[in-house]
Amino acid sequence: MSSATGGLKELHQVHLDLEACHKQLESGPRRIAACERTAARKQAEIAAQKALITDLQKNADQKNLQFRTNEQHIEDLRTKLNQANSNKEFDIFKKQIEADTQANSGLEDAYLELLELVDAAKARLQELEVELTEIDVSVKNIKDEFKALEPKVKIQAAKLDVELRAAEKCIPQKMTEMYRRLIIAHGASSLAPLDAGACSECFVELSPQNIVEVRSAQIVICKSCGRLLYSADSE
Numbered sequence: 583m584s585s586a587t588g589g590l591k592e593l594h595q596v597h598l599d600l601e602a603c604h605k606q607l608e609s610g611p612r613r614i615a616a617c618e619r620t621a622a623r624k625q626a627e628i629a630a631q632k633a634l635i636t637d638l639q640k641n642a643d644q645k646n647l648q649f650r651t652n653e654q655h656i657e658d659l660r661t662k663l664n665q666a667n668s669n670k671e672f673d674i675f676k677k678q679i680e681a682d683t684q685a686n687s688g689l690e691d692a693y694l695e696l697l698e699l700v701d702a703a704k705a706r707l708q709e710l711e712v713e714l715t716e717i718d719v720s721v722k723n724i725k726d727e728f729k730a731l732e733p734k735v736k737i738q739a740a741k742l743d744v745e746l747r748a749a750e751k752c753i754p755q756k757m758t759e760m761y762r763r764l765i766i767a768h769g770a771s772s773l774a775p776l777d778a779g780a781c782s783e784c785f786v787e788l789s790p791q792n793i794v795e796v797r798s799a800q801i802v803i804c805k806s807c808g809r810l811l812y813s814a815d816s817e
């Protein structure tokens with residue numbers, strides 16, 4: 583097998599390795615940013631939950647105050663009842679006490695209901711805070727992981743850049759420009775091995791003549807997708 587075809591295979595591998603390095607370098611910051619967005623959303627949820635608790639608590643306090651005030655009012659009516667000068671006056675106070683007591687019982691129910699809502703909202707707040715702590719831990723882990731990985735991958739990428747320049751020497755001068763355009767457009771997939779007589783990128787079968795050309799080390803461009811073809815079993 584000729585060195586040109588073997589060169590393309592090697593060139594393809596260097597491109598693939600380099601692409602994998604770049605993907606690693608891009609995916610770290612992307613994952614960190616995504617995690618930070620999740621943390622920000624959780625913080626907003628916590629702030630909203632705190633505001634809800636404040637509102638519910640305020641409502642509960644108002645109901646409680648109203649309830650206590652009414653209780654006092656009922657007490658006053660009871661004093662008046664005991665001091666009633668006539669049966670008529672007695673009946674009036676009695677009815678008023680009954681009506682006020684009933685109204686106040688509704689108020690007490692509403693107050694107790696609000697207290698339950700406050701408790702439930704506080705429990706939810708605790709859950710949200712635990713969730714935020716978990717998110718913060720994963721942000722930190724991802725950051726630490728990437729901090730450890732980044733320098734290694736950068737060194738590897740720099741090494742591969744050197745290997746790439748050497749491997750690109752198998753591209754004939756007259757095809758250099760076309761090769762550059764291909765790399766800009768398709769990256770590592772600009773090169774494709776033959777797979778059972780077909781282009782492994784677009785799966786279109788090659789003519790028997792093209793197959794022979796690829797196998798005999800000539801650089802063949804896939805007529806369908808424009809990739810540079812090489813024989814997969816080249817040494």
Ligand SMILES: [Zn+2]
Nearest residue numbers: 781784804807
């Ligand atoms: Zn193709």
